[in-house]
Amino acid sequence: MVKLPGNRGSCWVATAERTDYPPLDCSLHAETVVVGAGIVGLTTALRLLEAGRSVVLVEALEIGQQVTGRSTAKITTQHALIYRHLTDTCGLPTARVYADANSAGAALIGDWTEEYAIACDLQRKDAYTYTTSADGREAIVEEAEAVREVGLRAEVLERAPLPFETAGALCFPDQAQFNPAKYLIGLAYTVADRGGRIFERSRATLIGEASRWRVVTARGTVHAENVVVATNMTVKSPVGMANRTQPRCHTAMAFRVDDPLAVDGMFIGIDDPTHSIRTGRDGAGPLLVVLGPKFNTGQDGNVAGRFIALEEWARKHLPVGDAVWRWCNEDYDTADRVPYVGEPDPDNAPGFHIATGFNAWGISNGTAAGMMIADMIQGRSSPWQRLYNPTRTYPKDYHQNGESQSIVGRIDDIPPGEGGVILRGDDKIAVCRDIEGSLHAVSATCTHKGCTVTWNNADGTWDCPCHGSIFASDGSVIHGPARKPLVPVEL
Numbered sequence: 001m002v003k004l005p006g007n008r009g010s011c012w013v014a015t016a017e018r019t020d021y022p023p024l025d026c027s028l029h030a031e032t033v034v035v036g037a038g039i040v041g042l043t044t045a046l047r048l049l050e051a052g053r054s055v056v057l058v059e060a061l062e063i064g065q066q067v068t069g070r071s072t073a074k075i076t077t078q079h080a081l082i083y084r085h086l087t088d089t090c091g092l093p094t095a096r097v098y099a100d101a102n103s104a105g106a107a108l109i110g111d112w113t114e115e116y117a118i119a120c121d122l123q124r125k126d127a128y129t130y131t132t133s134a135d136g137r138e139a140i141v142e143e144a145e146a147v148r149e150v151g152l153r154a155e156v157l158e159r160a161p162l163p164f165e166t167a168g169a170l171c172f173p174d175q176a177q178f179n180p181a182k183y184l185i186g187l188a189y190t191v192a193d194r195g196g197r198i199f200e201r202s203r204a205t206l207i208g209e210a211s212r213w214r215v216v217t218a219r220g221t222v223h224a225e226n227v228v229v230a231t232n233m234t235v236k237s238p239v240g241m242a243n244r245t246q247p248r249c250h251t252a253m254a255f256r257v258d259d260p261l262a263v264d265g266m267f268i269g270i271d272d273p274t275h276s277i278r279t280g281r282d283g284a285g286p287l288l289v290v291l292g293p294k295f296n297t298g299q300d301g302n303v304a305g306r307f308i309a310l311e312e313w314a315r316k317h318l319p320v321g322d323a324v325w326r327w328c329n330e331d332y333d334t335a336d337r338v339p340y341v342g343e344p345d346p347d348n349a350p351g352f353h354i355a356t357g358f359n360a361w362g363i364s365n366g367t368a369a370g371m372m373i374a375d376m377i378q379g380r381s382s383p384w385q386r387l388y389n390p391t392r393t394y395p396k397d398y399h400q401n402g403e404s405q406s407i408v409g410r411i412d413d414i415p416p417g418e419g420g421v422i423l424r425g426d427d428k429i430a431v432c433r434d435i436e437g438s439l440h441a442v443s444a445t446c447t448h449k450g451c452t453v454t455w456n457n458a459d460g461t462w463d464c465p466c467h468g469s470i471f472a473s474d475g476s477v478i479h480g481p482a483r484k485p486l487v488p489v490e491l
Contacts (some may be wrong), residue, residue, distance in 0.1 A: 024220035044371025094199035118186030247468025255320035260286035298465030301405030402465030419455030442475035
């Protein structure tokens with residue numbers, strides 16, 4: 001087993017309170033049922049409740065501890081080089097709508113944090129895109145021009161305010177950062193306070209249609225006119241989303257720092273490999289949070305090696321002390337770098353709403369998505385519907401499945417703390433050996449589309465290299481699109 005520094009887990013989750021909403025154990029009716037209590041689901045729920053609507057929200061695990069709670073949590077319209085890309089590929093009007101949507105999403109977070117007194121460590125910070133190359137500087141200058149064309153403010157700098165050499169930067173002033181887990185927990189409290197009914201540890205096992213939409217969990221059912229599937233990747237959709245997106249992960253580490261202002265701001269590099277930097281804190285003091293480059297979920301057989309490389313980069317470039325926290329987070333990319341949000345099939349599946357494909361910029365986009373879905377449910381059109389259209393065209397070869405990276409010849413080849421996939425006839429079995437040496441086996445066949453999973457040797461999870469489902473070592477679902485656990489196997 002590779003020994004990695006720091007505690008496994010997100011520094012945001014570690015410093016947030018735990019929630020304790022009950023599991024769903026009855027049959028309920030509501031105007032809208034929201035599946036998933038991340039930033040999209042909770043934003044949708046609160047917007048509807050503010051309008052006097054009836055909402056039930058079901059969360060498979062616990063609020064704040066999944067994808068949003070493991071993000072970089074930058075509240076910004078600065079999304080690397082997005083505006084030049086959108087202007088060149090989709091046209092200036094589309095780029096302007098993207099800027100407007102994300103500006104509105106970022107503004108709502110600030111407004112709600114103040115209005116509902118959500119203690120989420122929100123701080124105003126400038127956001128920087130930086131480069132270390134001459135070619136990158138040219139790209140930054142071009143991005144600055146596109147940013148001005150869409151109506152945002154940004155300034156080209158000779159260098160980024162970082163403790164290593166850069167060739168230029170683009171600064172977006174007056175952006176913000178926060179603790180996303182604390183924010184979600186604050187939203188959930190407000191949802192419940194306004195009459196929303198929240199249920200945790202209530203995974204949706206069936207989403208179907210009878211006289212109304214029906215969401216079924218292990219012990220209960222919710223009937224509603226509208227259903228919102230806000231589960232990172234949709235666990236159900238009348239129009240398939242899995243092949244329109246590409247699941248990807250990145251590694252993150254939080255380091256102790258002596259001076260909390262040694263790096264002041266939020267930073268994203270555009271050079272390959274990319275790195276993202278921001279400040280934060282846990283219960284013991286200030287932190288510097290550093291992210292590594294993305295990689296396709298389940299398609300890397302040595303995720304631990306990525307943490308080792310990330311720590312080496314951080315120690316070479318930044319004034320960091322002990323590594324305190326480390327985690328992986330997953331998101332889904334789209335070919336045009338714009339999320340899919342809305343009703344995929346309003347004619348045949350009216351009232352069915354989805355949100356996915358946030359390209360690692362899900363804080364402002366996810367809030368805008370929740371705002372838009374709430375508007376649609378209330379019968380109001382949104383200027384963002386065409387931008388986020390979930391059935392827009394996409395390259396048919398965009399999504400790339402992968403193969404398991406964990407095939408081993410024998411069980412004896414699996415050391416303590418590691419996992420591997422063995423072949424037994426036509427069956428593939430996912431076997432992990434705990435640090436005491438005991439073996440645990442489940443089917444290696446993902447319950448979503450049947451691909452063979454890969455062992456994540458940093459997180460101790462089974463990750464699907466096709467559509468990004470992630471399972472705990474015992475086979476239980478962490479998040480989907482899979483809804484069913486990996487089947488236990490007797491060795």
